[in-house]
Amino acid sequence: xxxxxEERPKNMAAGQNVISDAKSVLNMSITVTVSAQKPPAPxxxxxxxxxxxxxxxxxxxxxxxxxxxxxxxxxxxxxxKSTPSLTDDQGSWNLHHPSALxxxxxxxxxxxxxxxxxxxxxxxxxxxxxxxxxxxxMSKKMRKxxxxxxKCFPTAIVSGRCRDKVYKFVKxxxxxxxxxxxxxxxxxxxxxxxxxxxxxxxxxxxxEFLPIIDEVYKQLVETTKSTPGAKVENNKFxxxxxxxxxxxKKWSELAQQVRSVLKEYPKLRLTQGRKVxxxxxxIKWDKGKALEFLLESLGFANCTDVFPVYIGDDRTDEDxxxxxxxxxxxxGILVSKFPKDTSASYSLQEPDEVxxxxxxxxxxxxxxxxxxxxx
Numbered sequence: 001x002x003x004x005x006e007e008r009p010k011n012m013a014a015g016q017n018v019i020s021d022a023k024s025v026l027n028m029s030i031t032v033t034v035s036a037q038k039p040p041a042p043x044x045x046x047x048x049x050x051x052x053x054x055x056x057x058x059x060x061x062x063x064x065x066x067x068x069x070x071x072x073x074x075x076x077x078x079x080x081k082s083t084p085s086l087t088d089d090q091g092s093w094n095l096h097h098p099s100a101l102x103x104x105x106x107x108x109x110x111x112x113x114x115x116x117x118x119x120x121x122x123x124x125x126x127x128x129x130x131x132x133x134x135x136x137x138m139s140k141k142m143r144k145x146x147x148x149x150x151k152c153f154p155t156a157i158v159s160g161r162c163r164d165k166v167y168k169f170v171k172x173x174x175x176x177x178x179x180x181x182x183x184x185x186x187x188x189x190x191x192x193x194x195x196x197x198x199x200x201x202x203x204x205x206x207x208e209f210l211p212i213i214d215e216v217y218k219q220l221v222e223t224t225k226s227t228p229g230a231k232v233e234n235n236k237f238x239x240x241x242x243x244x245x246x247x248x249k250k251w252s253e254l255a256q257q258v259r260s261v262l263k264e265y266p267k268l269r270l271t272q273g274r275k276v277x278x279x280x281x282x283i284k285w286d287k288g289k290a291l292e293f294l295l296e297s298l299g300f301a302n303c304t305d306v307f308p309v310y311i312g313d314d315r316t317d318e319d320x321x322x323x324x325x326x327x328x329x330x331x332g333i334l335v336s337k338f339p340k341d342t343s344a345s346y347s348l349q350e351p352d353e354v355x356x357x358x359x360x361x362x363x364x365x366x367x368x369x370x371x372x373x374x375x
Contacts, residue, residue, distance in 0.1 A: 185203040230246050310332045333348055
């Protein structure tokens, strides 16, 4: 069974930034000896005044805040030039992360004789990224494609969104849903004898954090309301502070506001996404753990004939990409028009390409079934 001990992860997935509170160290107690003459410093120690120490702490806290803002800029494709190591050679990046559409035949060859299991992020993968997160609707064509996909392969939506909210966007009862970055998982709905839908929640590892999440949500809404364009979203087991519509000149102010709230809650951690700050419990759980849990629930925990495919566009999806790479099973597909540091094996540029890839998978599966029926 997958473990989820409450601790701060020591190693995060490639590309994912974990932001901790540096300035809180200012609250440490500093003992000052008052006397006519300062005692000499013990051998091996450097004497430093309280004033100098506070100045150094302030400088370090300021540097950490600047790092936050730099991270917020890096999450925007319009600032991709800030990572020259990834953009100097577009061709080299494409060589290491080729198009999943162009490599489709090779992907199918690798999956032959194995059970394909599909994992899909929502925002930026099944729907376009939009300014208003409440209007991130998927197209009817995409919904139709995903419905056909689920008839061919076990399919799960793994999103940072609240599970109920992403379900309202997708509207397909036959899928598995893992909301709140995998902290709220349920399987397909089953019909009861009374012909009513019955939901069975599979896993909610962060239930104890619900009161804290609700408390912090209210504080963030109040604290950030002075920043035009900022939007705080309650995703039940985690929170999102969207800054897509915030003037870049206000990003530092917003980061400071969020930090001022979170410094009182050591059981919560802050991570970075695409134009969003994510607040999550400090449990050892993420999209990668959710992927492992779902594979185990489907009976593929220790199987060598399973072929998981995870498609996502965000830094939080890197946890799942890394799991697949470490397992040596299946692969991850990054949805991005720009080179990014990633553990994914392949790439697609936008949701339309994702839909094309899913359609080709469905067509291949349907033709394979037809060929077998004729034998």
